Amino acid sequence: MGQYSIKELEKLSGIKAHTIRIWEKRHQIIEPNRTSTNIRYYSDADLKKIINVSLLNNHGVKISRIAEMDAVELNSKIQELTSQSTEHQVQIDALVLAMISLEEEKFEKTLSGMILRFGFEQTVVEILYPFLEKIGILWQTNQITPAQEHFISNLVRQKMMVAIDGLELPPKDSPKAVLFLPENELHEIGLLFYYYLAKKNGIRTYYLGQMVPHSNLKQVYDVHQPDFLILSLISPLSQDSIDRYTNSLANDFPNSMILISGSVINRAEKNKHKNIHYFRNALEIKEMLKIG
Known part of the structure; x- marks a missing residue:
């Protein structure tokens, strides 16, 4: 069971802490629990309700009207809104x-x-x-x-x-890309999306997945000679570790364009290696995949 502070509730629901407190006092929308030291906290049920209340309120339903709804009516209104709305936040x-x-x-x-x-x-x-x-x-x-x-x-x-x-498999003579996460990297969702984008844009892809040892990557590289290496670096790394790893990529795979995403790009030394490029979003990688 989750246990949230009012600040965490604010971040997750998008409703200011001050507004949440007003809703509590005036309309009894939710009622926080308290620790033995009298610090307020909220449950999963509170979080779900405040998100639902926020959605309806943002779509013109008065807070006083929402306060009158029982759980069945509230859920029914939310289902109706979700099925009809084109707003992404919903x-x-x-x-x-x-x-x-x-x-x-x-x-x-x-x-x-x-x-x-x-x-x-x-x-x-x-x-x-x-x-x-x-x-x-x-x-x-x-x-x-x-x-x-x-x-x-x-x-x-x-x-x-x-x-x-x-997606259709690109022809054998299409540009080739190897997608992988290095050792100690497990965050695969972003890399899978880059896999989708590469294949959709006519790149013949070889997806290696998580925690690929450098020696294994070299074996695949030698066999396929890819035009692109695509990877994501999200796990916390020291500056020295970042520099060592990017140096090894640039030196060991000189004939590939190496495309790197993830939080590491904020600390990586840009333009140090001519074959390493950093991208922040889908639009940027799609532009890079058109090169070569």
Whole structure:
């Protein structure tokens, strides 16, 4: 069971802490628990309710009217709003609610509906990525359980693989890319999306996945001689480790354009190696994949 401070509730719901307190006092929307030292905290149920209340209030329903609703009516209104709205924040919050409750059918239905409505690429960039950023707040504050983490990762991964499998295989004479995560890197969702983008843009792809030893990467490189190496570096690394690793990539794979994403790009030394390029988003990598 999650336990949230009012500041965490503010970050996850988008509602200012001051507003939450007003809603508590005037309308009894939620009622916080208190620790033995009288510090207020909120439960998963409180978080779900405040997100639902926020969604309805942002779409013109007065807070006094929402306060009169029982749980059945509130949920009914939310389902109606989610199915009709094209606003991305509504869809993001719907995914958060499904994640908190471990409701696989609801998560699947919501995500599939968005893909049908907006297309896979737009759904990932404008809805799924912001959703994962919001979930990152839960990870950082230890408010998400291993079960919830695996639940989300597996469902998102399944969607990614279905989308990738649905693309045509580029011809054998197409440019080639090897996609991988280095040792100690486990954050695969972003790399899977780059896999999708590369294949969709006519690149013949070889996906190696997580925690690939450098020696194994060299073996694959020698066999396929790829035009691109695509990887993501998210795990915390010292500056020395970043420099050593990028140096080894540049020196060992001189004939490939090496495309790197992830938090490391904020500290990497740009323009040091002519064959290493850093990208921040889908638009940038798509432009880079047109080179060569």
